[in-house]
Amino acid sequence: MLNIKSARVITSSPGRNFVTLKIETEDGTYGVGDATLNGRELAVASYLEDHIVPCLLGRDAHQIEDIWQYLYKGAYWRRGPVTMSAIAAVDMALWDIKAKVAGLPLYQLLGGACRKGNLVYAHANGESIAETIAEAKKYIAQGYRAVRLQCGVPGLGSTYGVSKDKTRYEPADADLPSENIWSTEKYLRVVPELFAAAREELGWDIHLLHDAHHRMSPIEAARLAKDLEPYRLFWLEDAVPAENQANFRLIRQHSTTPLAVGEVFNSIWDCKQLIEEQLIDYIRATVVHAGGITHLRRIANLAALYNVRTGCHGATDLSPVTMAAALHFGLSIPNFGIQEYMHHTDETNAVFPHSYTFSDGYLHPGEKSGLGVDIDEEAAKDFPYQRAFLPVNRLEDGGMHDW
Ligand SMILES: O=C(O)C(=O)C[C@H](O)[C@H](O)CO
Numbered sequence: 001m002l003n004i005k006s007a008r009v010i011t012s013s014p015g016r017n018f019v020t021l022k023i024e025t026e027d028g029t030y031g032v033g034d035a036t037l038n039g040r041e042l043a044v045a046s047y048l049e050d051h052i053v054p055c056l057l058g059r060d061a062h063q064i065e066d067i068w069q070y071l072y073k074g075a076y077w078r079r080g081p082v083t084m085s086a087i088a089a090v091d092m093a094l095w096d097i098k099a100k101v102a103g104l105p106l107y108q109l110l111g112g113a114c115r116k117g118n119l120v121y122a123h124a125n126g127e128s129i130a131e132t133i134a135e136a137k138k139y140i141a142q143g144y145r146a147v148r149l150q151c152g153v154p155g156l157g158s159t160y161g162v163s164k165d166k167t168r169y170e171p172a173d174a175d176l177p178s179e180n181i182w183s184t185e186k187y188l189r190v191v192p193e194l195f196a197a198a199r200e201e202l203g204w205d206i207h208l209l210h211d212a213h214h215r216m217s218p219i220e221a222a223r224l225a226k227d228l229e230p231y232r233l234f235w236l237e238d239a240v241p242a243e244n245q246a247n248f249r250l251i252r253q254h255s256t257t258p259l260a261v262g263e264v265f266n267s268i269w270d271c272k273q274l275i276e277e278q279l280i281d282y283i284r285a286t287v288v289h290a291g292g293i294t295h296l297r298r299i300a301n302l303a304a305l306y307n308v309r310t311g312c313h314g315a316t317d318l319s320p321v322t323m324a325a326a327l328h329f330g331l332s333i334p335n336f337g338i339q340e341y342m343h344h345t346d347e348t349n350a351v352f353p354h355s356y357t358f359s360d361g362y363l364h365p366g367e368k369s370g371l372g373v374d375i376d377e378e379a380a381k382d383f384p385y386q387r388a389f390l391p392v393n394r395l396e397d398g399g400m401h402d403w
């Protein structure tokens with residue numbers, strides 16, 4: 001029995017907003033968990049502080065599964081990004097504690113390493129096709145084996161995935177949502193040109209990926225997936241909004257381009273049909289938004305039965321705590337596919353010192369016991385929370401569209 005003595009929520013903004021849970025046990029061991037939900041951070045902070053922390057005190061930190069079930073079933077109101085991110089933070093922190101007590105890096109507790117490291121993909125983007133390809137070349141020169149390509153759409157002022165300042169891409173860019181204008185017709189013209197040029201210039205030894213960010217209808221997505229077939233993408237991500245899982249059937253009927261979806265999913269129920277009907281190739285659900293390691297393992301086990309591999313979300317709005325957890329998880333499962341890797345800012349890295357390292361296209365979680373990531377609470381105090389929203393999208397006629 002290892003009693004939970006305290007649990008605290010730390011909200012900070014070192015380069016961007018993060019919500020972190022720190023759980024301490026009676027013997028002084030502590031664990032950290034990420035609870036960041038981009039643009040809705042304070043809702044999760046309140047869920048934790050007001051509704052979860054009081055129920056944790058005095059419980060046995062070793063009973064990870066039981067605490068997960070208690071928080072999930074016990075709330076009566078199940079699922080949803082706020083609930084599942086809060087439960088995820090508890091779950092991560094408890095796995096961190098268990099592995100620290102065992103004196104092992106977490107991946108050893110999860111079954112040990114299945115591979116030498118986690119294959120990652122980087123983000124290359126530019127206003128033009130030429131600029132995007134030039135960015136991709138920089139990543140390839142650094143050893144990356146997989147690169148996501150996003151380029152500006154001629155005629156649109158801004159495009160998802162394309163950074164304005166050419167350094168970092170942070171979509172939550174204002175204290176009220178920015179309004180972007182979107183045209184699927186314009187987008188559909190440029191993407192096949194981007195990948196045709198990329199294969200010409202980058203060759204075939206590099207994995208190429210693309211994120212459509214849930215903006216197409218099923219038939220538009222089917223057309224794009226078909227148009228992209230000659231360029232052999234690693235995946236086409238978030239082709240359509242996925243609340244209706246059957247949407248993916250139409251794309252599948254028309255194309256062999258591999259499909260990935262799931263960064264906005266928060267439970268196994270969001271992807272059950274997609275997996276069981278083999279409508280996707282990669283599931284992007286991640287530790288923080290899908291109920292922690294305990295629940296993501298359930299999703300990955302189901303996926304393994306149907307040849308679906310993982311491709312965890314790893315944008316910078318997921319803190320280094322989530323990245324560390326995802327790397328331990330990915331190293332230990334048989335059906336790992338790829339891990340998204342966007343670099344955090346120096347401020348973020350200073351507040352969250354971590355042991356994971358990049359080498360030769362792979363990330364490895366390191367050998368420190370636990371998750372191998374910490375929060376420097378003193379440093380975090382210099383970066384108070386700043387309200388920030390994700391943008392919204394309108395069509396050219398003013399109608400609301402998916403962002
Ligand atoms: O990284 C990706 O694939 C994304 O789509 C990033 C998301 O827009 C971002 O995480 C939203 O908070």
Ligand SMILES: [Mg+2]
Nearest residue numbers: 211237238263
């Ligand atoms: Mg995405």
